Amino acid sequence: MTIDFSKGEGLVPVIIQNEQTLEILMLGYMNEEAYKKTVNENKVTFFSRSKKRLWTKGEESGNFLEVKQMSIDCDQDTLLIKVKPAGPTCHTGSRSCFCTDYNQNFIFELEHIISDRYNNPSENSYINKLRQKGLNKIAQKVGEEGVETVIAALNETEEDLINEASDLVFHLLVLLKEKNIGLKSISKNLEQRHLKKL
DSSP states (O other), rough: OOOOOOTTTOOOEEEEEEEEOOEEEEEEEOOOHHHHHHHHBBBBBBTTTTTTTTETTTTTOOOOOEEEEEEEOOTTEEHHHHHHEOOOOSSOSSSSSSOOOOOTHHHHHHHHHHHHHOOOOOOOHHHHHHHTTTTHHHHHEEEHHHHHHHHHHHSSHHHHHHHHHHHHHHHHHHHHHTTOOOHHHHHHHHHHHHHHHH
């Protein structure tokens, strides 16, 4: 990866994005030394403009940013780093340094939670209990929630529809996990369908 550090007097902006939820977590800056340290250690290191030194995110809090993917923009002077955060990213304790009303990408986080329940089953977990009943029951629940969503749309309140639609999406995510299909595959498929119709 060729990065042009000359435009910003040795610094390039770095956008940090949650690899799972795609939420933007923070913006920082790197010089060439910080970039090399990030690559070598697989943890995001910035150049702190206030401290005038290298600063590895999480060096005090333990909330490191594990590098999952790095991309550069078309002008080769801005980095996008997708990370797995080991806790809140912001020093205030928030998941992101940007104040948003809600986590607009929570559906990806929910996919991760479901996957975690599969990998670390808990006796009291609804997902674990549903999984023990097998694929047929999981698929049946998607069908039931689909019918209930239609009924709510035709005859019930907006709140009822939101609740039923949420149940439907949740159970669909469990079904996809049971079949080892991720939301990325669904997203790519929808994008390809869209492009074919342009």
